[in-house]
Amino acid sequence: MTNFIRIKKSPDCVSGFNLKKKLILVCVLVSLSQVQAYAISNKSTTGLKNVQSEKIINGQVDDEDGMPLPGATVSVKGTKIGVITDVDGKFTLKADENAVLEISFVGYTTKEVALKGNTTIKVKMQKSASTLDEVVVVGYGKMKKKDLTGSIVQVKAEALANQNPQTVQDLLRGVPGLKVGYSADAKGGGSLQIRGQTSVYSDGGHNSPLIILDGMQFYGELSEINPDDIGQIDILKDASATSVYGSKAAAGVIVISTKKGKTGKPMINVTTNMTVNTKSAYRDVYSPEGYVKYREDWETAKSYGTNTATGNYEAWITGTAAGKAGYFSNPNQLDQYGISQAQWLAYQPAAQTQGKSLNEVWGGRLGITDALLLKNFTAGKTHDWYNSTFRTGLNHDHNLSVSGAGDKVNYYMSVGYLTAEGAIQGNDYNAVRANMKVDAKITDWLEFGANVNFQDRSDGDIAVGTGTNYWDANMLRNSPFSIFKETNGEYARQPMGPTIGGYNYYYDRQFMELEKGYTVLNTIFNTKVTLPAGITYSFNVAPRYEFFYNRYFQSSGHKGWSAATIGVDRESGKKFTWNLNNTLAWDHTFNEKHHIVATFVQEAEELQTWSDIIRARNIQPSDALGFHNTANATLLNSSFSTNDTHQTANALMARLFYSFDNRYMLTATVRRDGYSAFGASYPYATFPSVAFAWNFNKESWFNWEPLSTGKLRLSWGKNGNRSLADPYIALANLGSGTGATMGYVDPSGNIVDMKYLAIDRMANPNLQWEKTTASNIGLDLGFLNDRISSTIDIYRMVTNDMIMSQRLPGFSGFGSIATNLGEVENRGIEVSINTVNIKNPNFEWTTSLGFSYNENTINALYGNMEDVKDANGNVIGTKESDDKTNGWFIGRPISQIWDYKVTGIWQKDEAVEAAKVNQRPGDPKVENSYTADDVNGKPTYNEKDKQFLGEAAPPINWSLRNEFRFYKNWDLTINMYSYAGHKSLDGRYMNTYNDGSLYTNNYNPFVNPYWTIDNPTNDWARLDARGPAGAGTAKLYDRTFIRLDNISLAYTLPKDLLGRLNVKTFKIYASVQNVATWAASKEWKYYGDPETGGLATRMFNLGFNLSL
């Protein structure tokens, strides 16, 4: 095997070509001999047959519901005679009257029927619980599940059809070992990660798995694939299964196979869905009454101090309200203070309160000084900005597919239209997806297939801004007393009045236009040649075009925008990629016991992108033409640029699969990949892998009846990851800085502007693939005829040569260089259990439980050593230094949290203690864990007080799925998942709502509890709290949660009712997505959803599916 590869490695490609020629020659010779042999054997069998008595046998094959089963194989046992049942399940063949017929079909238990002289038979097939004969896609080939040696999980899309998954990610939730993110956007989707974060380099989706679509590498995003078109998804997790792929196989591989036409009557399938989209979790803002109470509490908190007479810490001690209890309260609710309105008014000198109503005085005391806001406050005129920001969105999803198959041609065509409205006003998404697949058997040895996928989707939208930094445009924080529309009915540009301003999305939206999206054409062409002796050769090529367009316009009609800084942005991009492979496979069985499958693959890829951007500004004399006009822009304010990239890659792969007596299986793979980004000196890397599996329940000495499946798997392998955010980081480049110029003066006195270039990045010609070495032990068990099946995998993955930025001394001219360093280890266990709990004719209940635990550790980083000192300062050894700036520590996970520990809140009786660190009651207590640097008993806070508090990436993930079937027609599915063991730091409990003067400017903050003297909570700080000098004040929250993800109910109309209408199936279903969430931290509900940390949506879906 290795000899093969060595020859192909030689740079002299002539020798490689010669090898191919030799191979073909060998094939031809072998085929010649085989054909002869076949011809001889055929003749002899027919000769023998003529002697015995043959009868014509007619029969009918049905499935367990009594419906005809087309496409089942009926063969005469012991001979090569076989037919396939037709559309009505009928078959006819010639057989001896005493022969035994064998009927088989994928997914059903093979049945044997002895003819015993009958010429007409009727057979009913039973669905097989065992999935061992199921076919799994393993990369450049298919394998039966029983022959698998790697860790592969299969998801069948049909089973999830009732949930109406909007994106592919929704189909993948619940696979143990695969973490699927959550996106509350109208588009949906989410991040994917298999078995923990493999590398500290995470730009450009480096750690997300490789996607293979119908056998070819997929360069797009998952939204381009319609979940309705997916037949099955196989997730390859361990090194042996993924080693047949290159690119970024180290991060795991997701293999998606789309549906094919089924033999029988052509099928027309229509699915329509309507979904109502609402917000399920987000921070609240105050109602007008709450807002006023909040301002009152804020002002009162400013007056807290220690009463010198009693020694208590109470209100009305310091500031403008000293001694004036009730200064900030509603003048109509002064009973609790026991003062009259006149007394309340008298708190201020008469000069200040003259001529003003009580409410005006009150507003002034609360800091509502802007004329417009004060007027609305006294009149009680309010607007609910929360309502204006969120909405109930409506999604439509329509899909139509036509498919069918004859003996020679198999076709599948589908088109789907999706339009989605998110929970935030303005968040829209729409997509059209079409798919056309044809597979034709041109002759009995040549097959040709074409798969064309088209998508046109929108990208981005103009939605209401929800950024929470004080400089972000955010409508939620507008004061409840601000105006939404002017008196003349137009949207107000400055809802908070001309002094403060504020932001009104509805006004801005009138002056913005956006057309942005992608048009994608993805095609795959397959050719398969079946040669004799079990050799197949196939050539597959997948060219793909992706066009990006962006037309964005901001009009100068907006009174707040200056024409010089706004205008038209036009961007157009094209991405053309192709990848092709030549595959040669040999499948042979010797002596019925030795089964060998050898595969050889040669692969090449090319990726090219071109993009142009025009930024046209200051369009004169008029920008009434919107984004259709850029010619009238002022050159001085405008700019344009282009960016093109080009990458190539190629690979050679060889795989050998050997199985002995279906008991012992061995797979060995070797793959050599090259990538142009590592191209300067040596772009190749070699990745071997080996796996072994043992079906121990098939051993003769193994006699435990209940165990129907028992397989032990061991694998070891090396994989690579080449994914880079910028394919050119290994090259040096010259930058133009800010694009400015150096001005010279020429002899005639004119200024000459010369643009300059400076060397920016250091070249690294030795940049290489990131490599991961992984070993995996797996155990597949099945009990009671696979009624209970479970899989356990234990793995250990070590990634080294990670692509990292090594810091260089600044005076060398470069700050950093991209190089391969470091080592990260991931260890974990994955368990999945599937059980068929109850299986009665009228009630069925199946459960699937998945559990995974992953431990992530950084073993090495840059290799900088530092001294280890003992208690006396003596050097006792060296260890590698951590990277504190990035938060990466040796021996800790990548997402380790290292920060100060907040232990509680200073209460009112701890005022003296708090004063030692310049804090007051209501401020947070930060633990001073390193006391050796304290000065005179006064705590000093610095880096030495930071502690390891937990990790931000969840180590534990489990999911539970229950499916019920009532009376054969009702299906109920309940799905839940959970992430546990992770924490996060958050400083919002500090209530620093005056950042950027937001409080002074009367903005409305988010709602959460706060500490007051009457409400001495230990979890929330006082309004406008401060931490001690030198320490951070972020608090640790437990982010463990359980989400009841989906409940769906479907009703399939009974078949006898449909039979009369010529309809195959009709199903109505309803589901709720994100039914409920339970968070371990009680406080987190004030911040939003425990998984996203902010917005989450709930979707109610109703749909129907019709099959003709």
Add this chain to the structure above:
Amino acid sequence: MKRYIKNKISTLAPLVVATALLVSCSDDFLEPDPLSFYEPETTFTTETGLQATLAIADKGLRNNYIHYNAASNSVPIGTEYVFSDMAKYGKTDNTSTISDFAKTIVPTGSFKTATNDDFYLGFYWDEGYNGIKYANTVLTYIDNVTSLTQDVKNKYIGQAYFHRAYRYLNLVYQFGDIPLITKILEVPKQSYYSTKKEAIIEMITADMEKAVEWVPEQSKLPYLGLVNKGACRQLLIK
């Protein structure tokens, strides 16, 4: 039967030939292909590349007096003045004053490159070595520009020597013994040693003598603002 096999070969062989040709010799196929940015190897085959690099070095000379950002309260030359007899730090409404040198000139002190109220110590170090980097870029890549006569080449080398000498002169008097960098690195280097101040001054003096010889007079240069013989002489005097 034979035709059967022949058909197979005739359909198979062209396919294989086609694909083998499609994927040409592996090594060329995997060459990195930078398209939209300037790569030193290709940019420095023309004279304009050298001029562009010298342009930013020339611009850097001014930044001492105007800074490259908006500097409201002081410019870098102000820091030099405060450290000499020429000026004293005058802000009185600050709780801490940066002219308390014992507290500010420490290894863990602030090393700002852009500031308006602090010292520009970081600016001198970073911009100094940036200027040296630009000069070294010219010196390292000048041999790639094959179209130049020896005179024109010497002119550019002379101008690069000027920039390098100017930076090193300032740096040795500000910081003492500093690392000496004379070319653009090809491989990352982590171990550096400081070179003695006197040795650096000797080196730059020798460079400047050559520069005075090679750099033409202002009358022979196309623009005002480029380094000329007069400037080189002035620097050599120092």
